[in-house]
Amino acid sequence: MAALLVRSGDVSACVDEAVINQIRARVTAESGRKEIGGLLLGYRDSVSIRVVRCTFPGPGDKSSRSRFDRRCASHQLAATLWWARCRGRGDWVGEWHSHPEHHPTPSSIDRKSWRRQVEHTRSPLVFVIFGLSGTFAEILLP
Ligand SMILES: [Zn+2]
Incomplete structure (x- = not known):
């Protein structure tokens, strides 16, 4: 599967192929039994986001x-370690989760949660939903 590209206004985002493949493998392994998700980590500047890592569900x-419902402290810890490892150049740039449907669309709960996160960070974030076969991706601007 290729890298995922998405655009909103002047902002574009690229999710690296390796990240897509890792998530797709986990989602396929769950085969719709339960939703899973995590953070998207990478780099950003004023007009672009690049996702190079992600987190997976924790206990x-x-x-x-x-x-x-992403409640495990492991996600925040991974984001902090990523930020430190990149000496402040790396960032939390979005979130992913899965849906047990072929062509996923965001629920109203998803939309509310995404809006809250963008208001909190005051930076563009990329949100990706992995369905059983298709993928939904969107950049939300503050
Ligand atoms: Zn959802």
Whole structure:
């Protein structure tokens, strides 16, 4: 599977192929039994986002067939380590989760959660939903 490219206004985002492949493999392994998700980590400047890493569910997350609630401290820890490793150039740039449907669309809960995160960071973030076959991706601007 190729890298994922998405654009919103002047901002573009690229999710590296390696990240897509890692997530796709995990989503396929769950085969729709429960939703999973995590953070997208990478780099950003004023007009572009590049995703080069991601986090996967940890023991503190709440996961069911129709909902993934990212509560595990492991995600924030990974983001902090990434930031430190890149000497402040790396950043948390978005979030992913899975849906047990072929062509995923965001729920109203997803939309509310995404909006809250963008208001919190005051930076563009990229959100990706992996369905059983298709993928939904969007950049939200503050
Ligand atoms: Zn969702």
